Amino acid sequence: MGTVEGMARPRKFDEQGVLRDVRDQFWAVGYEATSLDDLTRVSGLGRGSLYGAFGDKHKLFMRTLDDYVTDSCAGMRQSLDESERAIDGLRGFLMSGAGSLRQGCYLANSTTELAATDVEVAERARQAYEGIVGMVADAVKRAQREGDLPDGLDAVAFARTLQTAQQGLVYMGRSGLPAERLAGVAQDLADRLLSAR
Amino acid sequence: MGTVEGMARPRKFDEQGVLRDVRDQFWAVGYEATSLDDLTRVSGLGRGSLYGAFGDKHKLFMRTLDDYVTDSCAGMRQSLDESERAIDGLRGFLMSGAGSLRQGCYLANSTTELAATDVEVAERARQAYEGIVGMVADAVKRAQREGDLPDGLDAVAFARTLQTAQQGLVYMGRSGLPAERLAGVAQDLADRLLSAR
């Protein structure tokens, strides 16, 4: 950590790089199936360094999950905000569920594996989905102002519907549905849920 | 096993009951997080009996997964066939995704945890979803004949869309979305995807 005086030996590794490698390992095979030997292997760090820098396995995992959620939400926010018409952003949000394929969504995978037994993971998932619903609902309201969605729509409820459909796409990709079929489903869902009627 | 002669000691346990208890344990915490001690505890059987009757941990797991898939598919088929109008069966199928709540779907949970590394699980998931798509597509075709869905619809493509939405509901339930909100989303999705237009 940053020291105030008598600097001592500096770290040899790149923290962000290690977190990315560790996250990818958890992502690929899950939390329980990842051993500390796996983590030292993919990171190139010894156990002492890993523990000194990030704490135990669970703390390290939560760190990667938090970073992922933060980055993902920021990306979504930006993508939704940047689209000239909100309806295009919403379509992009929905279709993004078809993009991750076999890898799935790190948060979704972790939630499925752990949320029932790990309250910290459950709480992160709850916060993340609440945040996403809020962002999507904002975009829905903008689309309403822009005349692309009916005024009568309950923005928050509709945001949850879109989020559910998006997660369905993520799951079908994870489960092995071929990319072209997944893309077709995404297109179909977008047309049915987001077509200006 | 069934013996031909000199019958010997009969089994003390109920195979179906053991399989149910074991499945519930895997279902609750996942495959990797379940130890053999957990399995002996919930089943009441010793390790030898468990191995003698079902083989190792993975074989036992696959057995519970196969049974679950068989039962689930049979239930779906029956539910779809029994509905007087196919559109009602389809609605029931979609809404069933909101029924399992925190427990989720055993196959979906297992697929998320293992499909990326376990080809047997991946193959079971593929077969199951192909079968379900076929059943749902049959119901879609019936609904078309009954005038509740437009004739121009690609039944198989639309079946995949419904399945994706249903899995989205399952996931949102697993991730902790409160029951009443989940029910609302299910209702909304059903109205949007299955309303006779």
Add this chain to the structure above:
DNA sequence: TCGGTTTTTGACTGATCGGTCCACAACTAA
């Protein structure tokens, strides 16, 4: 009752688990 067969039980094994610890390396300030 008894021989033959299968089931049951739990002690046991080697491997691996997550986590700790410490000798040593690498650096800064003086």
Add this chain to the structure above:
DNA sequence: TTAGTTGTGGACCGATCAGTCAAAAACCGA
């Protein structure tokens, strides 16, 4: 150079892992 501090690597720990095995128990046909 030296004292002080922190990072590194890997040996090591007790616990737990999945899986094996043999002795005892429980049943059958005869």
